[in-house]
Amino acid sequence: ELDLFCDCNIPFWTWLKSKSLTSDSVFCLDRNVQLSLLQASDFDNCTYNACQYTDYCSNGGSCSQDSSGDLSCSCAVEWTGATCTESANYCEENMDIFHTNWSKTAESTLATLACTGEYTGNASRYCSINGKWEEPNYSNCLSNSIEHIKEQTAKLLYGDNKTDPVTIILDDLENITRDNNELRSGDLLTSSTVLNDIAKYVTDHTEDLSVNQLEIFGSLCDNLLNERNHQSWEELNNEGLGGVTSLVNAVTEYTNTFNEIIDDELSLVVAKKNVVMQVGKASTNEITVPDRLKTSDSWISDSVTEIKLKKNICSGLTGYSSTFYRNISRFFPKYLVLNGNITPFNGSFGVNSIIADFTIHGTTCSDYSLIIKFEHILENYSKPLCGHWDFSVRNTANGAWSTYGSRVVDATDSFTICEYNHTTNFAILMSPGRTPSSHHLPLSLISVIGCAVSILFLVITILIHFVLWRYVRTDRTKTLMNLCVALIMSYVIFLAGITQTENKVVCSAIAIALHYIFLTDFALMLAEGILIVRMVVFVFPASSIIHKLIPACWIVPAVIVGITAAVTKLKGYGNQQFCWLTLESNLIWAFIGPALLVIVINFMFIIITVYKMMTTRGLAAKTLQVKFKIGLKSICVILPLFGLTWVLGAFSINDDLVMFQYLFATFNSLQVRLGYRHFQRRRHAYRMDSKLPTDSTNTDNSKTHRLNDNFREKKKQMKEN
Secondary structure, three states: OEEEEEEEOOOHHHHHHOOOOOOOEEEEOOOOOOOOOOOHHHEEEEEEOHHHOOOOOOOOOEEEEOOOOOEEEEOOOOEEOOOOOEEOOEEOOEEOOOOOEEOOEEOOEEEEEEOOOOEEOEEEEEEOOOOOEOOOEOOOOEEHHHHHHHHHHHHHHOOOOOOOHHHHHHHHHHHHHOOOOOOOHHHHHHHHHHHHHHHHHHHHOHHHOOHHHHHHHHHHHHHHOOHHHHHHHHHHHHOOOOOOHHHHHHHHHHHHHHHHHOOOOOEEEEEOOOEEEEEEEEOOOEEEEOOOOOOOOOHHHHOOOEEEEEEEEEOOOEEEEEEEEOOOHHHOOOEEEEOOEEEEOOOOOEEOOOEEEEEEEOOOEEEEEEEEEEEOOOOOEEEEEEEEEEOOOOOOOOOEEEOOOEEEEEEOOOEEEEEEOOOOEEEEEEEEOOOOHHHHHHHHHHHHHHHHHHHHHHHHHHHHHHHOHHHHOOHHHHHHHHHHHHHHHHHHHHHHHOOOOOOHHHHHHHHHHHHHHHHHHHHHHHHHHHHHHHHHHOOOOOOOOHHHHHHHHHHHHHHHHHHHHHHHOOOOEOOOOOOOEOOOOOOOHHHHHHHHHHHHHHHHHHHHHHHHHHOOHHHHOOOHHHHHHHHHHHHHHHHHHOOHHHHHHHHHOOOOOHHHHHHHHHHHHOHHHHHHHHHHHHHHHHHOOOOOOOOOOHHHHHHHHHHHHHHHHHHHHHHHO
């Protein structure tokens, strides 16, 4: 039976008269059946609730019906689909490090729970599309004790006259954060805010500063930067809340103000497990921090990192403050200001040193320089950039790394020396996995010497062909001359412009020129391959294709470069190290892609050429050893001409394979020598028949070659007789 819910337009007594019904429902077998005592016209509308009488939703799904009679299912997290019949990705029940129990949650869902324990606020955790929990977000969770400290700080800012209020607040917060395993990201964020408020307060109330207070402040910062809180700092960074930058700013402001209570030429040092602070005043022309005597038992004594302030014209005592942070570089937002644009690291850069802060206070220095020696954390990094944290960068959480006002003075595999014309928080930025700096000089020398030798042989090749042009003029030699000219242009632009990075416009122009001319080189190498295979496969070609092939070799690369430059808007053409296509932007593949395509095609041409050569009647009767030697010799001649040495260039892109970078620099810069030796053998062959005319078409060339062969054969027979 179906339960019909009907709107009736007949008097209520009629209901009672018909079957003695006592409710607003009528029982019937089918919705189209008319009861004997009630006509169809007696009902305005009749529907039934199918959810009560069908198993519409499977696997425990909840069924509901809307006003129009349509059904829908609310599925359990394990199931999906219209009727809950399809398996769904979901996150399993999980307990995190703060003992919050996260129940099963459907994928692509943000779960929210009240903060547990003595905390206020809500925690959230995202279940990603593949059913994997992301790290929980506790930035809105705040412990009751730290919330009380926050309230006390607010009272301080509004004029609470409690005795020694700053010291009391710092001491209370230091006690709360000491050996506390329950500090969450919200605690760290609020603690950083409290320290910034205190730093602002003491700037205007230096009478509330004391020497003992610096020790408490240092211990408090050490607690917050303890390794047990690293995951929470990482969370603040990932959530776009500025990471550790707010705390660093508070430390800079507070220690800088501390110079107000120092009158004499002395220094105060607070050395903790995760941070070393030094404030003081000096009248010497050079200030060096950290003080190696006062920090001999600290972790900073094991590092060669140090800061030197060289001042030429300074009046009176120079106040300074400095802080060295241990293991916090990854808690800074990963953004770098390059050429006025905010660029994410994306694996292209990394902070490869400790963070060091230095400021001067209370003196006027018209001329000074700041020299910082950074010890590298990892040695498989290269291309150092002298960076500083710029809090003023707009459209960021709390600033970004910048290289403004700095330069690299010296760099080795283990350290980099930077010079700055300003003071702030500093670090060295480097590219991971790049060629170590110890290899830069030998690689550069190999490239320069090799390119110079190649240019010499290319010029000699062109001159000899010019002198003998009447005798060696063929389609292949025309292509070879174009290739020689293109290679000379490539090497000259490379040697003269690859390091011209001072002017961005000039550097981009050089990178575009190199992109074009290198693609042209490969196009001409492909043309060489086409002509050789055409000559081998078609012994008597019908006509010459050189008038189409050569222009295409110069035009097609221009089209590729033009499209690439337009699409990328020149981004990726040059960087701060070289005027070439950058690896970071993946623009390098606009060159590697076409180049590898040419290499693959030419490799196939080599196989065809060697096969045809081995199957000729002259070599068919030779032994396998003789065939192998001849084939190997032919391949060695053809390889550089076809551009296959550039395969080493593709391998050299892999940042760890320094060996391939040496091989690429050597073989590619000297590849013309093999080609020139091949030309010498050709010139010797032509010397015997130099008086025979040679036409530019392949048909006439074939006839000439046959005449030459007959001529040489007759001379050989005459000598034997």
